[in-house]
Amino acid sequence: MIDALKLRQDFPILHQLVNDEPLVYLDNAATTQKPEAVLAKVAAYYHQDNANVHRGVHTLAERATKSYEAAREKVRAFINAKETAEVLFTRGTTTGLNWVANSFGDQFVEAGDEIVISYMEHHSNIIPWQQLAQKKGAKLIYINITPEGYLDLADAKRKIGTKTKIVSIAQVSNVLGGINPIQELVTLAHENDAIMVVDGAQAVPHMKVDVQQLDADFYAFSGHKMCGPTGVGVLYGKRKWLEQMEPVEFGGEMIDFVNLYDSTWKELPWKFEAGTPNIAGGIGLGAAVDYLTEIGMDEIHAYEQSLVDYVMPKLKAIEGVTVYGPQDPKDHTGVIAFNIEGLHPHDVATALDMEGVAVRAGHHCAQPLLKYLNVPATARASFYFYNTKKDADRLIDAIHKTKEFFQHGSI
Numbered sequence: 463m464i465d466a467l468k469l470r471q472d473f474p475i476l477h478q479l480v481n482d483e484p485l486v487y488l489d490n491a492a493t494t495q496k497p498e499a500v501l502a503k504v505a506a507y508y509h510q511d512n513a514n515v516h517r518g519v520h521t522l523a524e525r526a527t528k529s530y531e532a533a534r535e536k537v538r539a540f541i542n543a544k545e546t547a548e549v550l551f552t553r554g555t556t557t558g559l560n561w562v563a564n565s566f567g568d569q570f571v572e573a574g575d576e577i578v579i580s581y582m583e584h585h586s587n588i589i590p591w592q593q594l595a596q597k598k599g600a601k602l603i604y605i606n607i608t609p610e611g612y613l614d615l616a617d618a619k620r621k622i623g624t625k626t627k628i629v630s631i632a633q634v635s636n637v638l639g640g641i642n643p644i645q646e647l648v649t650l651a652h653e654n655d656a657i658m659v660v661d662g663a664q665a666v667p668h669m670k671v672d673v674q675q676l677d678a679d680f681y682a683f684s685g686h687k688m689c690g691p692t693g694v695g696v697l698y699g700k701r702k703w704l705e706q707m708e709p710v711e712f713g714g715e716m717i718d719f720v721n722l723y724d725s726t727w728k729e730l731p732w733k734f735e736a737g738t739p740n741i742a743g744g745i746g747l748g749a750a751v752d753y754l755t756e757i758g759m760d761e762i763h764a765y766e767q768s769l770v771d772y773v774m775p776k777l778k779a780i781e782g783v784t785v786y787g788p789q790d791p792k793d794h795t796g797v798i799a800f801n802i803e804g805l806h807p808h809d810v811a812t813a814l815d816m817e818g819v820a821v822r823a824g825h826h827c828a829q830p831l832l833k834y835l836n837v838p839a840t841a842r843a844s845f846y847f848y849n850t851k852k853d854a855d856r857l858i859d860a861i862h863k864t865k866e867f868f869q870h871g872s873i
């Protein structure tokens with residue numbers, strides 16, 4: 463089992479007072495904190511190796527290129543992609559999903575085709591498909607959610623059919639925290655000759671993901687949600703698709719030969735990576751992958767479930783608190799969305815911050831989901847492996863104080 467108290471020592475930022483209280487950071491679904499190992503790796507790159515990658519022959523350029531490409535190999539092994547050619551560095555999940563929509567979508571989607579997503583998607587897994595559907599005259603279709611907050615597989619079976627070209631679903635919802643049945647959706651998509659795209663932003667940081675086992679065609683995630691730097695992410699894609707696809711951006715780094723009126727592209731994965739990449743970010747992500755691997759993804763998943771198991775009954779027991787989404791810890795990662803009757807979630811988040819507890823409030827970039835749930839906004843506490851039961855207690859305690867404050871005017 464994870465020793466969270468020990469691991470917390472690796473995160474300098476966690477050891478501070480916020481509003482005179484020890485910080486309890488529960489906004490990990492928005493972004494996670496970075497361990498010393500990642501911070502040191504990024505600093506060492508800038509201190510010792512900073513140079514542009516791929517083109518230079520001097521020693522620093524070779525060192526930078528080696529570290530950057532080594533990070534790609536670490537990511538490949540982490541998600542068990544077949545080869546590094548299938549691991550594209552991006553700016554994050556949003557970029558990855560846009561690339562699939564703009565490149566694969568532009569090439570393969572035609573008028574009358576159907577793109578299937580769900581009501582629980584993040585805006586970055588909705589808007590690129592809206593844009594594609596509008597451009598191509600394709601139809602965007604939404605899979606329902608069950609009253610318990612699960613993706614409705616029976617509805618998925620009704621909606622994924624012979625007209626479906628693309629199915630794109632989050633493996634884990636950033637609001638409800640539930641784990642979706644991606645394996646079954648991949649099978650459904652493939653039975654209908656559609657491709658399966660997975661938004662893995664909230665899955666890869668929290669559980670073991672094996673893209674070959676899932677057999678997904680594309681899989682996107684962000685470095686900053688898994689202890690890595692901001693501004694770097696990954697798009698995994700099967701070679702058979704990436705080879706057929708056109709790059710989305712053009713410029714330096716991605717070309718082979720440039721003639722006056724046409725050009726040829728480098729081989730995979732560089733064909734998609736135009737311009738100087740986020741070198742420090744990629745190297746930092748490699749360090750984050752090492753760090754998470756050392757802890758163990760199955761251990762992280764089990765530990766988060768134990769935290770949910772601990773906090774969920776306490777949260778639900780508070781009068782006036784509504785928890786959204788699946789409530790069985792075994793289908794859960796550490797994300798819990800909730801509301802307190804009569805209080806706006808922004809007021810809740812502000813009051814919790816006064817107690818040093820950082821949570822998010824709002825629509826969580828999932829407006830269609832909140833509309834579906836018929837709530838304008840929620841508060842959201844999201845746990846990671848460096849959170850403890852004490853953090854959970856502090857959250858519960860701060861919620862009680864918040865209720866008291868708004869009822870009686872003192873905190």
Ligand code: PMP
Binds near residue numbers: 491586632663
């Ligand atoms: N999808 C999900 C499920 C997310 O939680 C997020 C980040 N909140 C994204 C996509 C977008 O990630 P990024 O902003 O890092 O591109």
